[in-house]
Amino acid sequence: MVETAPTRHLGAQISHMLKARGVDVIFGIPGVHNIEMYRGVEEAGIIHVLARHEQGAGFMADGYARASGKPGVAYVITGPGLCNIMTPMGQAYSDSVPLLVLSSCLDETVARRGQLHQMIDQAGAAACVCDWSFEARTPGAAFALIDRALTEFVSQRPRPKHLQIPIGLLGADAEACWDDLYLPGYARPLPIPEQVETAAEALKAARRPLFVFGGGACGAVQAARDVLRLSRASSFCTYAGRGIVAADDTLYFGAYLARPDSAAIFAQADLVLQVGTDMAEVDLWRDALGHTCETIHVNLDAEVLARGKGTDQRIHADSLEFLKALGGRLKDHVPQTTWFEEDVAKTRARWRAEVESERPGILPVLDALRDITPPETMIYSDMTQIAYTALETWPMDWPGHWHHPYGFGTLGYAVPAAIGGAVARPGLPTLAIAGDYGFQYTLQELGTAVELGLPLPIVVWDNAKLKEIEDAMVRAQIAPNAVVAQNPDFCALARAYGAHATLPGTLDEMRMAVRAAFEADRPTLIHVRPGLA
Structure with a gap:
């Protein structure tokens, strides 16, 4: 357990709490409204990276999170500081990046006007571009909301969170009561065995199965490749999912989903499995994949699963756990698929030529x-x-x-x-x-x-x-x-x-x-x- 003083200013306690939770780096810019957040940074042993603009701080935290697999954390000031980082927050939301933005806020905004950095509804503005945006009005609330953010990052689809803390509260003494709050060990949902069995049987029966792997399956590389080898299915990756399928896989169509005639490939499929992908506009750039066959959706996000057609199978599960379970049911399977390697190679070569001409x-x-x-x-x-x-x-x-x-x-x-x-x-x-x-x-x-x-x-x-x-x-x-x-x-x-x-x-x-x-x-x-x- 990390030793903590019985009391510190809340701003310092937050830095010590973040360090105890594994946060080693914070990106941001200090200002008169958030200097109390900086009181404990060096004392806690956290590296602070000084950006030149809050937008840069947000993107740095985003890039750090994507590279490290840990949350990216940013400290910003009231008003313009938060507004400047809202673009990175919106980007982190669309790309499922665990970004935690901590800002100061004015103690009171209703009875007084004309205060420095004043906004009508600062938390509400941030809420438009992140998963949630709350104000902590007590030290206990601040600690609890930080732990809520860190827990949600690992237990569900990661998306940015914003927590604002009144300036006066940041500078007030607070007890180190955060040690007993954190409950590690949260896991993402496991697939229901019966659903895995149904998917396995459908895959075994298919002659032209086709996988689409998205960014949500990036942690399942070996499991995905094992399933493709055991099933001899063809595959695509979204832009965010590139690298899940080996580049030299002879049945891999590549990241060419947005090619208009990729719809003709999907029209040949008799089973489509979409794993860890939203199939958003920016993945496809058309309204539909082009298939009419049975579809299996695997995703952490219930909103994505709800978009499927009534006859689709929808599996609310972590992609890695699903693919591992699916591969276990294919070990004795003898695939009889009818995808041809030379056709895949010719198609990829044609699409590359199209890109070059465009x-x-x-x-x-x-x-x-x-x-x-x-x-x-x-x-x-x-x-x-x-x-x-x-x-x-x-x-x-x-x-x-x-x-x-x-x-x-x-x-x-x-x-x-x-x-x-x-x-x-x-x-x-x-x-x-x-x-x-x-x-x-x-x-x-x-x-x-x-x-x-x-x-x-x-x-x-x-x-x-x-x-x-x-x-x-x-x-x-x-x-x-x-x-x-x-x-x-x-x-x-x-x-x-x-x-x-x-x-x-x-x-x-x-x-x-x-x-x-x-x-x-x-x-x-x-x-x-x-x-x-």
Whole structure:
């Protein structure tokens, strides 16, 4: 048990409590309204990472959570501090990231107007972009709500939480009464054996079974691969699920779900199993998969299960536990599926060619990047055409190593999230990929990366415009406008922050620059323009 003083200011008690719960790093920015939260940070032995903007702090905490598997925690001030981190909260909500935001709040907002950082309904504003947003009005409530958040992160679908604490309460003495609250050992739901048996029998009887694995199945790699081997089923992965299926699996269709004619593949299936996926708009970009056969849904989220058709089988369970149980019922099965490896290979090759024709010049850059990127690299990308191309074509060795702002789709994610990821995995490679426009949303976080001495390659893809938006305007027969902006000298800007920077003129120079950046003593901006050869 961690020794605690009988009383401390509540702000200090919270830091000690978080440390006792396994929180080692907090991202944030101190201000006059939340300085009491900082009283106990160093004393508790927590590392604090100072962001340049609360949006950056939120993305850093998000990236840290995705890389470490632990909750990302951020401290922000009342009013604008919380508003600034709401975009990362929305992103964490759409991507199921365990993010805990702790903010201060005014002691009273009804009778007094004109106070510093005042909002009409601060908790209500945050509630729009997270799982829950509450105000703790006693020390006991603050401790209980922190434990509730940490418990829900591991026992159900992880989504961001916000807890606000009045300024006066943060500075008041509080007893260390949080030791007896925490009840570890919560587990996610196990599948009902009868449902597993029914699914196994359906899979054994199927001749063209087809799996779709989503981000919710990232912790079930070996179990998923065992089931595919034992059943000889074909499969797709969503963007978030890439790496669950081995890239060289000869019956794997890849992450090409959004190809319009993937619907024709699903139309051939006689059983579809959707494991750990919402099948959201950003996974599919059409209204339906294209199948008419029996469907089995496996998910932690009852809301997702409720979307199934009346005849679908819906299994409320952890993906790993379901796939392990399913594999156990297939060990003596002799599969007689009729998927053909050569057909799968031809389909994947055709889809890759389509991607190359839609966004010419990007695939050679990505192939060159992958050549020199260690397989254990954690990659963070932004909303940019080079990332959209990679999400379909870059084969992953294992899941949870490419992170992208999939659902909320915010710009400015890659660099601060990569900083959080690098903090979570010292000594292991991390790579950021951003577009020229999105990079400028959070480029100030270069200062944080330099302060931390992170060997972080930051590839900035500079096509000198909002190319995806321009292409969309052309398709909609709108004369392109407001898609070109004056870019700065990115290399000079990076050097002004103290980072390394380079403008490669060839693919070989880019390879050398990225390789050197992984070994550098600070971040390196690698300014990449189209046309490299």
